[in-house]
Amino acid sequence: MLKIKSTIAISDSGFVFDAGTGDSFSLNNTGLEIVRLIKEGKDFPEIIQKVSEKYEVDEESFERYYYDFVATLNQLNLIEKDGED
């Protein structure tokens, strides 16, 4: 299960602040929704279901975008190191 680091605060505007490193980032609305779902402990099947209810996107494309996005979160050190999907 992916886990967002406990030191991360996310505001409604999509502003992400890592209190451990002092880094900050901006998310667009879709990114914010997905990060929130990950933070709520939802796994990939639950996330794709939620997103498909709201947006017109095929599963294959979403999966590609999702893992790209998760790779970026990992690269930016926003995911707990022992977190797995």
Place this chain on the structure above:
Amino acid sequence: MEKIKVNVALSGLNNIDNPGPGIPVIRGLKESKILDVRVIGLSYENLEPGIYMHDLVDKTYKVPYPSDGFEPFLDRIRYIHEQENIQVLIPNFDSELFTVMKSEKILQDMGIRTFLPTLKQFEERHKSNLPEYGEKYGVKVPYSETITSLSDWRRIESKFEYPVVVKGKFYDAHIAYDRDQVSIFFNKIAAKWGLPIVIQEFVRGTEVNVVALGDGKGNTIGAVPMRKTYITDKGKGWGGITLQDQTMMDLTQKIISQTQWRGGMELELIRTSKNELFMIEINPRLPAWVYLAVAAGQNLPEALVLLALGKELKPFSQYEVGKMFIRYSYDMICDMKEFEEFSTRGEV
């Protein structure tokens, strides 16, 4: 509650692009709810901005450089004390700490209190002694050696891998990628700050810092960790943000408790990608970014003065995480008369 009136003399009024800690320390003192501070500035140069900042500095006196020796310094302090009744003295430059520490007893007899590290604490944390320090207190430090000439460097070069960090005894640090650059930085630093020069292993990572205050009995009165978010071409923090980092706090408390550190300090650390902390320096005084700690809820300058006055203090238990500072420059308009007065009479 009535505030405690106290006269505090301090240096570091050079609020320039490589700022001394004087003005940030004063801001903390002036915002104190416990102390009513009269600030007596001690300045080395006629153009230190603090001299002309009358909302923060009540009176400024010119003082001789520490390199002029103990006696000229003490004579000047004696004179200022006669005029101002200095109760607490806060030296804010590394280069003047030795002189003030050595004069602690004389100052005390005059009725001037300080709250500084002991000479042993001051000496053993010197950049040149860092490897021994790390070993003694169980703290990771980069490998380093002290050199006094470039032939020294050629002799020990094989112990290092490039890049290396070339550092002055008190100030300045440059990253050198080959022997030519070591030679350039060696000469540059030696010309400005003298010998010896410290060559330090380069540890890759993010620089993080802690400002802290020890009570001299092993207790950490306060500590706030920070990361610089904007660094000038001189390597100085022009912006920073407070962090939530228990490992940095634990390391600070360990160092203060093991060394029984007395006074302010700044720990300079490198956090590697493996999340290891290397200590690269201990500065034996409050740093220029100390006002960030004040804004985050720990008025360390106020606490330092209270400790100097012999008050018992309860340690700070928290600070605000994510508090930021951004420095800015500002053209202060000054009166020529004041400049004239300070230049000729040495006080204003």
